[in-house]
Amino acid sequence: MRASSLCLFLLLFVFSPFSAAGADGARLERIARAGEIRIGLTGDYRPFSALDEKAGEFSGLDVDLGRSLAGALGVRPVFVATSWPTLSADLEADKFDIAMGGISVTEARSKIGLFSEPVLSDGKTPITACANVARFQTLEQIDRKGVRLVVNPGGTNEKFARAHIHAATIVMHPDNVTIFQEIVAGRADLMITDAIETRLQAKLHPQLCAVHPDAPFDRAEKAYFMPRDAALKARVDGWLEGLRASGELKRRIGAWVE
Known part of the structure; x- marks a missing residue:
């Protein structure tokens, strides 16, 4: 191998993504x-x-x-x-x-x-006021005009909502710590998040219930x-x-x- 070819090979190796190893x-x-x-x-x-x-x-x-x-x-x-x-x-x-x-x-x-x-x-599932559990069993029931789905920005919850919710209103709430209070206060009807979180938040907020956390919409x-x-x-x-x-x-x- 000529010297010029060898130098070119070495340069390609050093800057190649495969050299990351x-x-x-x-x-x-x-x-x-x-x-x-x-x-x-x-x-x-x-x-x-x-x-x-x-x-x-x-x-x-x-x-x-x-x-x-x-x-x-x-x-x-x-x-x-x-x-x-x-x-x-x-x-x-x-x-x-x-x-x-x-x-x-x-x-x-x-x-x-x-x-x-x-x-x-884990998977995405709704959490809502306990009185509304029967209303929000399916995505078809959720994705209707007049339904307010609260979402925190930037993660998989927003991605899931954007992919599946078209008729219902998506309400963005920037603080994932206080977002469940929006449902308690009646400013939102439900949230769709990971089942593990719905179980815990239902314990922290007795007014809220996780909707089929053992059978989420996805995995x-x-x-x-x-x-x-x-x-x-x-x-x-x-x-x-x-x-x-x-x-x-x-x-x-x-x-x-x-």
Whole structure:
């Protein structure tokens, strides 16, 4: 091979997307050097994560699991606030090393980063005033003029609503923490969100009932979202498998959901 051809080959290899495998482990090395793993959380999606803005502290299932992951890596956890509209952009901007907090696996996100093995499987289902449960059993019943469906922006709830709701009114509400109060107050008729969230919010708001949470409209896997570093993914997957095999993952999920 001539010298000019060899140089061209090397340049193509270095800048080719397939050479990314050469960077595997770089993220893990940086985490080890820093002595911390930065974990992105939206802080507005119970039971996965909730942010107490006054105290500046996160709590929830994935806060507990984030601490467990950090312990497995021998570093300390640092929780970083993100949001559903900016989640992917924040990952690309290197604002955190991994995103947790009830993230659904989607094609768009998979083009940007890697997902861990699934933590759990869930699906979209309605939550409404208990008196209205019979009214909103199907998408056909929901997608009618006069029905007000409240939605938080930027995530899979909005994506689902835009794909399936055309006649009903979609009411955007920017705060996923207070969004259920819109139904309680009568400013919205229902919300469609993940079944795990409807179960918890029905407990927090006795006026509200989850509509067939055991038979949601669709199914999606929830997993942890991270940069394209296969070595980091392998460590996260190994940690998850250990929790699952020991029964610890099921126990932790049950502690926050049941």
